[in-house]
Amino acid sequence: MKEVIATERGPKAIGPYSQAIKANGFVFVSGQVPLDPRTQQLVEGDVARQTERVLENLKGIVEAAGSTLDRAVKTTVFLKDMADFAAMNEVYGRYFLSQPPARATVEVARLPRDVRVEIDLIALV
Numbered sequence: 001m002k003e004v005i006a007t008e009r010g011p012k013a014i015g016p017y018s019q020a021i022k023a024n025g026f027v028f029v030s031g032q033v034p035l036d037p038r039t040q041q042l043v044e045g046d047v048a049r050q051t052e053r054v055l056e057n058l059k060g061i062v063e064a065a066g067s068t069l070d071r072a073v074k075t076t077v078f079l080k081d082m083a084d085f086a087a088m089n090e091v092y093g094r095y096f097l098s099q100p101p102a103r104a105t106v107e108v109a110r111l112p113r114d115v116r117v118e119i120d121l122i123a124l125v
Contacts (some may be wrong), residue, residue: 001023002021002022002023003021003022003023004018004020004021005018005019005020005021005022005027005029005061005064005065006018006019006064007019007060007061007064008037009037009057009059009060009061009063009064010032010037010057010058010060010061010064011032011033011035011036011037011040011057012037012040013030014035014112017030018030019061020061020062020064020065022065022066022125025124025125026073026122026123026124026125027062027065027066027067027122027123027124027125028120028121028122029058029061029062029065029120029121029122029123030120031076031078031118031119031120032054032057032058032061032118032119032120033050033054033111033112033113033115033117033118034049034050034051034053034054034057034115034116034117035053035057036053037057037060042113042115046084046087046116047079047081047084047087047088047116047117048087048088048090048091050115050116050117051087051088051091051092051117051119052091054117054118054119055069055091055092055095055119058119058121059095062121062123065123065125066125067123067124067125068123069095069096069121069123070098070099071123071124071125072096072100072101072121072122072123073101073102073122073123073124074101074102074103074121074122075101075102075103075104075119075120075121075122076103076104076105076106076119076120077092077103077104077105077106077117077118077119078105078106078107078108078111078117078118078119079105079106079107079108079116079117080107080108080110080111080114080115080116080117081107081116082107084116084117085105088105088117101121101122101123
């Protein structure tokens with residue numbers, strides 16, 4: 001069985017997808033961009049500021065599913081420009097202090113709404 005996770009702690013889905021799905025002891029969180037869940041508006045600024053908003057969105061959604069960022073097992077980071085890697089990584093490291101999840105980081109040609117970063121996450125429930 002699967003359970004759809006929907007919370008005001010993350011931005012509303014802007015397409016035909018769920019914020020997250022809980023299934024078989026895992027929570028699969030859809031890729032998050034720097035949308036403020038209170039206003040549904042993009043957070044402007046550099047990649048560090050956008051990364052912080054993305055990680056706060058992931059945190060809110062994964063907690064609504066009954067888990068925490070400490071239980072994350074895998075993330076994928078999508079960057080508009082790999083030159084932003086160090087700044088993104090510095091912010092990312094503040095959210096995963098010990099036993100960080102496995103991660104892939106890729107540069108992509110374009111992200112939704114032309115943001116600088118998008119991150120998805122899989123965690124244990």
